[in-house]
Amino acid sequence: MQIAIASGKGGTGKTSLAVSLFLANADRSRLLDCDVEEPNCHLFLKTRFVSRSSVERRIPLLNPDLCKHCGKCVEACQFNALAEAGKAGILVFEELCHSCGGCSLVCPTGALQETPLKMGAITRALVAEKAELITGALAIGHTETPTLIRAVKKKQPDPEVEFTLIDAPPGTACAFATAVEHADFVLLVAEETPFGLHDLKLTLKALQKKGLPFAVILNRMRPGFSSVQEFCKEKNYPLWLQIPESRDIAGTYARGGTLLDAMPELQESLRLLLDKCAEELLCNRRN
Amino acid sequence: MKIAFSTSGNTLESLLDTRFGRCSQFLILDTETKDYEILENTQNLNSVQGAGIQSAQTVLKTGAEALVTGHCGPKAFKVLHAAGIAIYLAENRPIHDLAEAFAAGKLALLTDADVEGHW
Numbered sequence: 288m289q290i291a292i293a294s295g296k297g298g299t300g301k302t303s304l305a306v307s308l309f310l311a312n313a314d315r316s317r318l319l320d321c322d323v324e325e326p327n328c329h330l331f332l333k334t335r336f337v338s339r340s341s342v343e344r345r346i347p348l349l350n351p352d353l354c355k356h357c358g359k360c361v362e363a364c365q366f367n368a369l370a371e372a373g374k375a376g377i378l379v380f381e382e383l384c385h386s387c388g389g390c391s392l393v394c395p396t397g398a399l400q401e402t403p404l405k406m407g408a409i410t411r412a413l414v415a416e417k418a419e420l421i422t423g424a425l426a427i428g429h430t431e432t433p434t435l436i437r438a439v440k441k442k443q444p445d446p447e448v449e450f451t452l453i454d455a456p457p458g459t460a461c462a463f464a465t466a467v468e469h470a471d472f473v474l475l476v477a478e479e480t481p482f483g484l485h486d487l488k489l490t491l492k493a494l495q496k497k498g499l500p501f502a503v504i505l506n507r508m509r510p511g512f513s514s515v516q517e518f519c520k521e522k523n524y525p526l527w528l529q530i531p532e533s534r535d536i537a538g539t540y541a542r543g544g545t546l547l548d549a550m551p552e553l554q555e556s557l558r559l560l561l562d563k564c565a566e567e568l569l570c571n572r573r574n
Numbered sequence: 575m576k577i578a579f580s581t582s583g584n585t586l587e588s589l590l591d592t593r594f595g596r597c598s599q600f601l602i603l604d605t606e607t608k609d610y611e612i613l614e615n616t617q618n619l620n621s622v623q624g625a626g627i628q629s630a631q632t633v634l635k636t637g638a639e640a641l642v643t644g645h646c647g648p649k650a651f652k653v654l655h656a657a658g659i660a661i662y663l664a665e666n667r668p669i670h671d672l673a674e675a676f677a678a679g680k681l682a683l684l685t686d687a688d689v690e691g692h693w
Contacts, residue, residue, distance in 0.1 A: 361631070367624020373634055375656035380649055383624050 289451045290564050291470040293494075295486030297457035299478040300506040300530065300546075305454040306331045307546040311557035313418040316450040319442075321466040323407065323423040323435045328454055331545050334412035334420055342423075342438045343403035344386040344431060349379055353398035360390035360399055386434070407435045409442060419448075432456070433465040440469075450561050459486075459493045467494065472564040473501040479512045479532070487515060491524075500567055501525075507532040527563065528556060577603050577676060578638040579669050580629075584612055586670040592644020595626035601669055602636045605677065626650030626691070633659065642672055648687040663688060 292305040306328055309318040320326040347360070347369070356376055361369045368383035369390055381404060391399040407425040414420055423439035425432060440453070455466035467473055473494055477487040487503070494501055502525040505515050509532045519526045530536070530546065530553075539549035547553055580597035581588045591597040596619050603610040615632060618625045626646070630653035633641055640660045654661055662681035664672050675681050 367621060367627045370627045370631055370653045371634070372630075372653045373657035375658075378653060378656060380624065380627060380652075383627075383649075 288449070288471040288565060288568050289453060289469065290561065291453040291455050291467040291473045292476060293455040293463060293467055293473055293490060294457060294476040295459050295463075295488075295490035296478065296483055299457075299476045299483060299486075300504075301457070301476050302327055302331070302454055303536075303540065303546045304474065304476055304504060304506075304530075305452055307553065308557050308560065309418065309420075309452055310414070310545060310547050311554050312450060312561050313415055315448055316452055316561070317419040317421065317448050318452045318454065319439050320420065320422040320454050321436045321439055322454055322456040323425045323432055323439065324456060324462070326422045326424050326454075328420060329410075329412065329422055331543060332412075332414050332420060334414055335416065337411040337413055339408055339410045341405050342407045342409060342435055344406045344434055345388065345401040346381045346384045346386060346404045347379055347390050347399040348402040349377055350398045350400065351376055353396045355396055355398075357395065359393045359395065363389045363393045365389070382428070382430075386431070406431055407438075409439055411442075432462040436462060436465040440466075450564075459489050463490075464493065464497075467497070467499060470499060471568050473499050474504050474527075474560070474564070475501050476504045476506055477515050478507040479505060479509055479515050480507070481514070483507075484514045484518060487518070500571055502527040502563075502567075505529045528560060575605050575640065576636060576638040577605060577640045577642060577673070578633045578636060579603065579672065580641075580643040581669060583669075586610065586673070587668050589666045589668060590642065590644060590664055590672060592666050594641075594643040594646050594650055595629045597629070597643070600629075600633060600636070602638055603669070603673055605673070624649070627653055630654045630657070630659075640676070642676060642681065645689045646684055646687055647689050647691045649691060651684070651687040 292301050294301050320328040358371050361371050366383050366385050368380045370378045372378050391401050406429045410422045412420045421442050423435050425435050456462040477483050508529045536549040579601045580591045580594050581601050582591045582598045599615050600613045618628045626649050630650045634657045642662045642664050646661050661684040
């Protein structure tokens, strides 16, 4: 099953949780780093590089000899990626192109041919020689985040494992939506701050629109602060794990360590967490 | 010749709008007859991306040979330059002032984009 680890606000502990979940379940899980604008799961893992493949998108290439300057492509483009510049003919702005292929479709002379442009790469690596980490990284200057996230998620599982963990990008926009798309379950990491609660609410709105089942993981829990807990209680949302605010966790993280390094006692809870996700999936299917 | 001015007003007393891609309209002035017309750019005001490119094409279609605006980004510059339209930068002064300055050769000709995209 696919489990996405998401949050609205950045820096709530998505990667911390994802990496530790992955390590605690190394025998039965794979981790996809879908925060492709700045993937960082690998920083916390001892990995052995396996392979790297490019991800391409298609952009129109103009053959000026065939172009009759009819302007149909400019009219068809919904993204202003093509322009008619008088006697200079048609100009292509590839950075604005969304690779829809519309321009080459409407071109009556075949002057626009779709050609591949490298937009990023996917890296496969192994942790402890068995657990697979797949990392998507967008090339500098490229902005087509959802396209690359889809490519990462499409990578065929090898070998087949029980749980595919997805470290999602922050926010509630396209990148987040693509990362949680088709997930069987979403673990929402929220931090106990006013900003954390605000963004949790935004993320919940987005998830509920998609009808995705979820549970909340509370991070940076501090005595005297309980706004997220109260919110979950009031709405009857499942709150599955609470991680305390701790200088030790922060220090370990800063040295490249994981939540599990700082709190080895979490091992069992992190295994149970995935079992719980599987149970929820079964219950949902039965219903 | 025809000159295009980016503006938010409807007359020669109106001020120049220093934005190019997302200005609300263009005033196209015929320097010989002193006739002018207003061309709306509202579609571009709300376009998600490529507003400068669209505006450049709008100016191009009017047959203007010169454009007076406040700033010009790289993509708009590329289109205007390729189409052979001269770009002059000015401050938000009344258009009739700028038309005189243009006639007197007092406006600065732009040779490359003066601001980044999405400025």
